[in-house]
Amino acid sequence: MSTRTENISNIAINKNADAVILLNEGNMHYACGFSPSEGVVIITNDNTSYHIVDSRYTETAINHSAETGMNVIEITESFSKEVESIVKKHNIRSMLFENETISLSSFRQYSKLLSNIEFIELGNELMKLRNIKDIDEIKFIKTANNIAEKSFMELLDEVKAGKTEKELASLFDYLMAKNGSDGISFDTILLTGVHTSMPHGVPEERKIQEGDFVLFDFGATYKGYHSDMTRTVAVHHATDEMAECYNLVLKAQLAGIKALGAGVPCADVYKSAYDVLNEKDMAKYFRHSLGHGVGLEIHEGYNASPKSKDTFEVGNVTSIEPGIYIPDKFGIRIEDLLYISPRGRENLSKITKELIIL
Secondary structure (H helix, E strand, O other): OOHHHHHHHHHHHHOOOOEEEEOOHHHHHHHHOOOOOOOEEEEEOOOOEEEEEOOOOHHHHHHHHHHHOOEEEEOOOOHHHHHHHHHHHOOOOEEEEOOOOOOHHHHHHHHHHOOOOEEEEOOOHHHHHHHOOOHHHHHHHHHHHHHHHHHHHHHHOOOOOOOEHHHHHHHHHHHHHHOOOOOEOOOOEEEEHHHHHOOOOOOOOOEOOOOOEEEEEEOEEEOOEEOOEEEEEEOOOOOHHHHHHHHHHHHHHHHHHHHOOOOOEHHHHHHHHHHHHHHOOOHHHOOOOOEEEOOOOOOOOOEEOOOOOOEOOOOOEEEEOOEEEEOOOEEEEOEEEEEEEOOEEEEOOOOOOOOOEO
16 A cells, blocks of 8 residues: 555544545546546545546556555446445445535536535645655656756757747747657746736747847646746847846845745745845736745645745745736746755756846
């Protein structure tokens, strides 16, 4: 039996439930070792675990069960029929469900099918487990990050005046795939000129011009785990204002990184970066949180925002990404991925943060 299924089983015990049912892709991956697009995981409070799949995933599930110890069941009729069978077999009377992510249709289906079962909210208990990355998870995230960084450095050779955002974003995705990514972490953000003032703008046909900032927000995936990085570069030259603003964002990021550590409230880490921007009256252009958890999902668990009640702890992987976005002018974001290891803070992002002028 795996440690992960045992830990999930303990959640059921602590919440006085007979079992846990998982439908969320990230949660299933955490338990069974890969990401089926459809399936069901059931783990009882005595750590008997089932992975219910259709014929597309049977072989993969069986291969992973050698490590997880899960009982693989291929459906003959429907997922719900197999769930019903397991509930009867184990005399399950109460079950934890993913109240934060389950679809309304799935909840209605299972609550109707298992009308004699008490459904108890799982809350964020499983996400708390997922927030604490083990050694293998860190290796996978590092591999994804290395793929993304290698691809970025290759892409820079192609970033020139006259190239379009869409053209370069498509090339970026290709380079990450060529270099070993299982898929992009999210839709690649590649913006130039005034478009950089949109924190999550979408690449268009806009062409790079000399004197533009170009903003790249990108990530690769490896064995289900994500990376996340942002860099902002200038093409041919940068004005004094552009350089001054860039260095301010970098100063804010370094302050956020310095504040990061186990036992530090997320809101305090946010404030450390915010205060740097606020000193120069630029915090009004900082329009998002300072960072978020990264792992099996690109945004998972906690986030470093002013209203966050969370506290960083050993095992967390988080982005640190201050930015300023001046409408109709330009935007700058600098983002690294940080791991809070038992030995201290480790920056997984290796690419220089000094202003690159191509």
